[in-house]
């Protein structure tokens with residue numbers, strides 16, 4: 001896609017959650033997570049690449065000791081339709097016997113997060129929590145719910161604050177929805 005087309009994509013999009021609202025939601029989430037995980041020493045796993053921005057803002061606000069790591073799993077690629085799960089970077093052995101907090105940008109149909117939970121438990125994690133910045137309000141029942149949610153977004157393809165539209169615009173500080 002050309003730069004002018006990328007700009008047109010953004011110009012035609014609807015603002016869903018302003019940068020200010022994002023900022024407030026991250027601070028609230030950090031407080032909720034810190035209260036719940038007080039006294040714990042979890043492994044925190046960020047799901048690349050969508051969670052990079054959310055994780056970068058959340059981590060310095062968490063008030064407990066933690067070990068940080070990344071995993072990478074993809075289902076959408078540069079498209080707006082989910083397909084089968086592809087693991088690009090699996091969890092490491094250090095999750096065995098540990099409590100794990102998974103951080104992701106969006107819970108859409110829940111297939112990705114459910115697969116991550118299953119994998120971590122299969123690898124011997126003692127407990128798994130999940131924090132997602134955005135929970136999409138879809139009509140279908142999800143296979144999993146997140147323990148911590150920043151904002152609820154409508155059932156439209158959203159992007160910004162780490163989330164991509166056709167591989168673009170992860171760098172936006174606010175969340176937008178594609179037109180139509």
Ligand SMILES: O=P(O)(O)OC[C@H]1O[C@H](OP(=O)(O)OP(=O)(O)O)[C@H](O)[C@@H]1O
Pocket residue numbers: 047048049050051073074075076077082104105106107108109110111112113164
């Ligand atoms: O709830 P689901 O319908 O399974 O979708 C949610 C997942 O989709 C996105 O990842 P994506 O596959 O786009 O990879 P990315 O993080 O590289 O964008 C997002 O980061 C979540 O991990």
Ligand code: HPA
Pocket residue numbers: 076106108156157158159163164165
């Ligand atoms: O609406 C979405 N936007 C960006 N990435 C996504 N991955 C699943 N759903 C979405």
